[in-house]
Amino acid sequence: MEITGKTLLFGILADPITQVKTPQQINKLFAQINFDGILVPMHVHAENLEDIIKSLRKLENLGGVIVTVPHKTEVIKYCDYVSDDAKKVGAANIIRRNNDGTLSATILDGEGFISGLIEAGYQLRDKKVYLVGAGGAANAIAFSLLQQGLHSLTLFNRTISKAVDLKNRLLTFYPEAEVNIGTSDVSYYDVVINATILGLRSEDPLPIEPSTLRPNQLVCDIIMHPKETPLLQTAKQKGSKVHYGLPMLDKQLELMLKFWTTTT
Ligand code: ATR
Numbered sequence: 001m002e003i004t005g006k007t008l009l010f011g012i013l014a015d016p017i018t019q020v021k022t023p024q025q026i027n028k029l030f031a032q033i034n035f036d037g038i039l040v041p042m043h044v045h046a047e048n049l050e051d052i053i054k055s056l057r058k059l060e061n062l063g064g065v066i067v068t069v070p071h072k073t074e075v076i077k078y079c080d081y082v083s084d085d086a087k088k089v090g091a092a093n094i095i096r097r098n099n100d101g102t103l104s105a106t107i108l109d110g111e112g113f114i115s116g117l118i119e120a121g122y123q124l125r126d127k128k129v130y131l132v133g134a135g136g137a138a139n140a141i142a143f144s145l146l147q148q149g150l151h152s153l154t155l156f157n158r159t160i161s162k163a164v165d166l167k168n169r170l171l172t173f174y175p176e177a178e179v180n181i182g183t184s185d186v187s188y189y190d191v192v193i194n195a196t197i198l199g200l201r202s203e204d205p206l207p208i209e210p211s212t213l214r215p216n217q218l219v220c221d222i223i224m225h226p227k228e229t230p231l232l233q234t235a236k237q238k239g240s241k242v243h244y245g246l247p248m249l250d251k252q253l254e255l256m257l258k259f260w261t262t263t264t
Contacts, residue, residue, distance in 0.1 A: 001031050003038055008063040010039040010260070013052070013071055017043040022066055022253075029253055035261075037063055046070055053078040057101045064096040064260045072107075072136055079105040085147070088173055089139050096260050108255045109137055109248070110144025113222065115255070116247030122191075122218060130154045130186050132207045133195030134162035137222055141195050142166055146174040154182040154189065156208070157196075184209040186217070192235075193220045199229035206231050215239035222248055 012022050018041075026039040042065065044052050049071050056062055067075045072091040076082045079095060083106035086092040092105035117124065129150055131142055134157035145153055153170070157163040160181065167179045186192045186208045198207040200223055208231070213219065219235035224245035232242040 001034075001036070004036075006036060007061075008037040009059070009061050010037055010063045010065060011042040012039060012066040012068060013042050013044045013049070013075075014068045015043060015045050015070060017041045020068065022068075025249070025253055026066075026256070029257060033257075035257070039066075044071070046074065049074055050078055053095075053103065056095070056097060057103060059097070060101075062097045064094065066256065067093050067095060067105075076105055079103040081105070083107070085110070085143065088143050088169075089136075090169075091136055091139070094256055094259055096262070099263065106259060107140050108252050108259070109140035110142075110147075112252030112255055113141050113220075113248040114144050114148055115251040117220070117243060119251070120243055120247060122243065124191055125149050126151065127190040127218075128152045128154070128188065129191045129193065130156065130182060130189035130208075131193045131195055132156045132184075134159065134166050135196070138195035139166055141193065141222075142170055143173070146170055146177050146179075150177070152178045152180075154180045156182040156184065185212040187212040187214055189217065191218045191220065193222075194229070194231055195222050197223070199223040199231055200225070202226075204230070206234065210234045213238045213240065217241075218243060221245050224249055 012020055023039050030037045072093055076092050080102040081104040086105055086107045089107050092107050096104045155163040163181055170179050194207045196207045198204045213235055215238055217240040219240050220243040221229045221232050222245045223229050227244055235242050
């Protein structure tokens, strides 16, 4: 598609920036739906984030920006409207510039993950779900799971204090939910979700104790590359169903487009 004076500008704010893949993915999506927009990488150091966000209000042809590492937490301080989801998680990963120049922020990681599962035909509400990880992605997924009405969630993380902190914050918003702190033993659960970064590198250990995986579980990974993480390979060998990392991203891209094109 040709860039003209009418093309709407979008960006991705990150530091470092060179590894991001979203420009290719979003621009492909824009082209597929004939949307006159372009998304470009924007390399911003943490100490300049506030200034940059302030200036975005004044960029008249800006549609919005994606926000990623390390800005997801800080950015909510500088936006005019922050969604309830982003407030609960304490982070945002997308900003829309409204027609009056104000900025609306939300987080779509959790919704992207759940929409991917639903599209694949899985319903988690009544399942015993185990989530390993307590970082940004795990937080977003945990809140979305409880938001969807999940009854029983068990958390585990290398740094247990972070899992306990997540549990306490979840219970503040969802006091009826059953949230437990687990171990690396996953044998008791119907669904196992890896929301750590383990699996990205071939030398990584598994995020859980593999000998405790059993047949007929659903094992999900948020790692996109490689597609078949060692966790998913092991789960398949044990006779479990697996859910890959890519649907979470595909769904998020759709949700991002929807968020940006919602007028206020
Ligand atoms: P993201 O935004 O992708 O979730 P993050 O916030 O840095 O990234 O979180 C990374 C997650 O992977 C955390 O749960 C982290 O565990 P800690 O809280 O103990 O740091 C987990 N993680 C990273 N490296 C790990 C390792 N070598 N072993 C176990 N867990 C690891």
